[in-house]
Amino acid sequence: MTSQTQMRDAQRNLQTNMANLAKLQEQASSLKAISRASDNPTAAASAMAVRTEQSAVAQYSRNAENGNNWLTTIDGALDTASSLMNKVRDLTVQGANDGALSATAKEAIAVELEGLKEELLTTANTTFVGRTVFAGNSDAGAAVTATQDDAGAWTYTSHSGGSVERRVGGSNTVRVDADGSAVFGDGADSVFALIDTIASELRGGTNIGGNLDALDSRMSAMIEQRSVGGARQANLERAQEALMTKAGTLESTRSGLEDLDLGQAILDLTLQETTYQAALAVTARVLQPTLMDFLR
Numbered sequence: 292m293t294s295q296t297q298m299r300d301a302q303r304n305l306q307t308n309m310a311n312l313a314k315l316q317e318q319a320s321s322l323k324a325i326s327r328a329s330d331n332p333t334a335a336a337s338a339m340a341v342r343t344e345q346s347a348v349a350q351y352s353r354n355a356e357n358g359n360n361w362l363t364t365i366d367g368a369l370d371t372a373s374s375l376m377n378k379v380r381d382l383t384v385q386g387a388n389d390g391a392l393s394a395t396a397k398e399a400i401a402v403e404l405e406g407l408k409e410e411l412l413t414t415a416n417t418t419f420v421g422r423t424v425f426a427g428n429s430d431a432g433a434a435v436t437a438t439q440d441d442a443g444a445w446t447y448t449s450h451s452g453g454s455v456e457r458r459v460g461g462s463n464t465v466r467v468d469a470d471g472s473a474v475f476g477d478g479a480d481s482v483f484a485l486i487d488t489i490a491s492e493l494r495g496g497t498n499i500g501g502n503l504d505a506l507d508s509r510m511s512a513m514i515e516q517r518s519v520g521g522a523r524q525a526n527l528e529r530a531q532e533a534l535m536t537k538a539g540t541l542e543s544t545r546s547g548l549e550d551l552d553l554g555q556a557i558l559d560l561t562l563q564e565t566t567y568q569a570a571l572a573v574t575a576r577v578l579q580p581t582l583m584d585f586l587r
Contacts (some may be wrong), residue, residue, distance in 0.1 A: 323549055
C-alpha cells in the first residue's frame with residue numbers, strides 16, 4: 292500500500308466523519324429528523340401523508356365551528372320567536388274576553404299584536420355573517436318578505452333554497468340551516484298572516500278565541516324545529532370532539548416521524564464529535580512518518 296493510497300483512504304474516512312457530524316449538527320439545531328426527503332424516503336412519505344390528513348382535519352374542524360355558530364344563532368332566534376309567540380297567545384286569550392274589553396282596549400291589543408308581528412319578521416330574517424339562517428342557500432337576501440297591496444292587505448313569502456350543510460368528516464355532513472317555511476309557515480298559512488287575522492277580527496268585533504289552536508300549532512312547529520336543531524348541534528359537538536382527538540393523534544404521529552428528542556440529539560452529536568476528533572488524531576499519527584523519518 293502506497294502513501295498516496297493511505298492518504299486517500301484517510302481523507303475519505305475523515306470526509307465521511309465530517310459529513311455525519313454536519314448532519315447531526317443540522318438535526319440538533321433544527322430538532323428535525325428529516326430535513327430533506329433523501330434523509331429517510333420512507334419516513335418522509337409517511338410524514339407527508341400525515342400532514343395531508345392534518346390539513347383535512349383542520350378544515351373539518353373549521354367547518355364544524357362554523358356550523359356550530361349557525362345552529363347557535365338559529366337556536367337563539369327560535370328562543371326569541373317562542374317568547375314572542377307566548378306573548379301573542381297571551382294577548383289572544385286576553386282579547387277573547389269580549390265582554391270585559393272596550394273597543395279602545397281591543398285596539399290597544401291589536402296594535403301590540405302588530406308590533407309583535409314585526410318583531411317576529413325581524414327574527415325570521417336573522418342572519419349569520421350576512422347569510423339568512425332561515426332561507427337555506429336562497430339569494431333573496433331575506434327569509435320572509437312582507438308585501439302590502441293597495442287595499443292594505445299583507446302577503447308573506449318565504450324564500451327557501453337548498454339546505455346549507457357543513458362537511459365534518461370524509462363521509463359526514465350536517466345541515467346547519469333551518470327551513471323558514473316549516474318554522475314560520477308560508478303565505479296565508481304563516482304565523483304573520485295569522486296575527487294579522489287575529490288583529491283584524493279583534494277590531495271587527497269577532498271573537499278571536501278560535502285562533503288559539505292555530506297559534507298552538509305554529510308554536511309546536513317552532514319547538515319541533517328547535518329540537519331538530521339541537522340534535523344537529525349535538526352531532527356537531529361530537530364531531531368536534533372526535534376531530535380534536537384525531538388532531539392530537541396525528542400530531543403525535545407526525546412528531547414521531549419528523550422531530551428529534553433534544554437529549555438524544557445532543558448525545559449523538561457529542562459522540563460523533565468525539566469520533567471525528569479521534570479520527571483526526573489517528574490520521575495525523577498514521578500519515579506523519581515519511582521515508583526520511585524512517586532513515587533517521
